[in-house]
Amino acid sequence: MNQLPKNKYLTFTLLSFMTGLLLMMAVHTQSAVLKSQGENKNKAIIDMIESLETELDELEQSISTTRAEIEAIESEQATAEENSETMQKMLSGLRVRAGLTEVTGPGIIITLEDNETGAAQAKAQNPNYFVPENFIIHDKNLLYLVNALGLHAEAISINNQRIVTTSHIRCVGTVIMVNSSRMAPPYEIKAIGTPEILEACVTASGEYKGLKAREMPIKITKEEEITLPAYTGSLSFDHTQDAIAK
Template sequence: MRKIYLSLLLISLLSGLLVAWQWRSHLATAALEQQDPALIDIIHSLEKEDASLENTIATLRSQIEAIQKERSQGKGRLAQLQQEIEALKLAAGLTPVTGPGIIVTLDDNIAGAQAAKNSSPTTYKPEDYIIHDKNVLYLVNEIKAAGAEAIAVNGQRVVTSTDIRCVGTVILVNSTRLAPPYEVQAIGNPDVLEAAVQRSVDFSFLKSRDFPVKVTKSLHLTLPAYKGGFSQDYVRLVKAGGQQ
């Protein structure tokens, strides 16, 4: 029982001290307002400035969030544009590619040329026993028509501007001199491409003349990118509204 009385007494004393401290604090504040009202004005002014700064910070945070959101959307659009550029480069032959396809090898008929020269030297024509530019060109066109997605001749990537022509006894592809044997690599459906080559008139003609030509399927081909340029001296871009 004595302990309870002591506890009640202690609580009463603490409560009295707390009330007394609050009353003195109130009196001190009131006295301060009466003695130095300028100081109170400064305090109120600082409180207003603090509130204004809080509003400014909130506004800046909103602006930062808006900028970050805009940048995020911009990065997404930039990534989309990059994907479109890569797709265009792929279609234009400007990137290395890999995939299944076929390899067609065309070579001069050296054995036939030697036999013809020995048997009929007066009627022998060496041009009848070599691969010409038209043989390569016709074969490339057949492979394109069969759905080849990428073609290269002796490491020269075939693109829309590729020229396959003959200068003397030399075949040029992309203005690069090539020498036999000529290896035409094409990426696409191997079965379809092989069938297209086998039934092509030019390939059949070369085989009938004993040229060492062959076509083989491959599950993994790697073709290089086109390294040349694109000449556009006369073409102009049509702008919106049909203006040039």
């Protein structure tokens, strides 16, 4: 062995040195590999966690948004319901005011009749000067009485004909027409309101005084509760439009 040439040992030593170098290189590289693998693993897990967290955040946000939406819809619905309720109330109130429903309340009843006894007496006393028109109730009598009531009465009817915005009281020959339906004595004017005020309105009116002076049988009764019928005619508004809405 000692006889081996030096260059053989040299080669061997050189290669050994190289091997040692490579060995450490491999060791270091491998540790780097392991480290990177660990990092990769951790990184993958961290990435996953982060992405899940962001997803969670998004989902939570969407939950809160959805909740807010639900709330908004619910409140909208509630307001819609409230609106429709108030509208219904308003509508029914308006229907009452418009006279489209039967109504009850305190008020007065004015009963008018043709003065038949007076007519008979006058006819008997002085037939030549007997004027039958002076002893009957005319459309104007009713109209003025209704006008006298108008300011304070909430609802008025004459013989089951409800007085509404389109109502008219006219004389057609020998009969009185209210709402285009014929009336016959006795005439019964019903008015809802404070009975005392209504009575005062009527008694203070010239028409009442005139009728009394002519001894027409007119009678006012205050009632705790009277019932007025609904207006059954048509209420057509073909041409009128709401100026504000338009």
